[in-house]
Amino acid sequence: MILRRRGPPHNTIEMANGFVWVLHSAESELEGIEAAVCGIDEISHASWSSTPYRFLNLLARLRDPHARYMMLVASGLPEAGFVRDQFDTANRPDDPNRHLTMMSTRENVHLPREMMKVFMDACPGGQEQKLIGGT
Numbered sequence: 001m002i003l004r005r006r007g008p009p010h011n012t013i014e015m016a017n018g019f020v021w022v023l024h025s026a027e028s029e030l031e032g033i034e035a036a037v038c039g040i041d042e043i044s045h046a047s048w049s050s051t052p053y054r055f056l057n058l059l060a061r062l063r064d065p066h067a068r069y070m071m072l073v074a075s076g077l078p079e080a081g082f083v084r085d086q087f088d089t090a091n092r093p094d095d096p097n098r099h100l101t102m103m104s105t106r107e108n109v110h111l112p113r114e115m116m117k118v119f120m121d122a123c124p125g126g127q128e129q130k131l132i133g134g135t
Contacts, residue, residue, distance in 0.1 A: 026054055036067035043074040049082035078102055105132045 004014045011023035024030050026040070026047035038058050040048065048055050062070040074087060085091060089100045105111065105119060119132055 030054075030057060030061065033061050034064045035061040036064040036070050038062060038072045040072070040074040041076065043076035043087075044079040044083050045076070049079070052082065055082075055086070 001016050002013055003016055004012075006012045013021040013023070015021070022033060022035075026042075026045065038061055040055075040058065042048075059072060062072060064070065076083065078084065078088075087098070087100050089095070089098050092098055106116065116132075120128060123132060
């Protein structure tokens with residue numbers, strides 16, 4: 001499935017079907033790319049929330065003229081503020097272009113039970129549902 005991987009400074013993974021993953025840090029600038037799919041991991045990280053123009057810049061990369069569909073997929077903690085403002089469909093109930101799925105860490109079938117206990121023990125009191133429960 002993977003034809004080629006390139007490491008720093010141009011982290012890319014080229015797939016057999018022609019799809020190219022461009023791996024990019026939120027802490028650096030991104031220009032000149034036309035994409036069909038953008039993915040953001042750790043969307044609740046301050047690199048995104050404290051500099052919203054970076055999010056808008058990445059969103060603006062969704063302009064591949066050959067793509068039938070385009071999408072942005074984000075994952076991270078369901079923090080109030082930036083994350084909820086951007087992704088919580090309750091804020092935009094009539095927007096057919098948004099879909100939000102809140103998932104619990106407990107739903108990760110590959111996470112060993114011992115790690116879940118470590119996560120629960122490390123959670124600040126009263127934050128378990130937010131940080132691990134996906135709500």
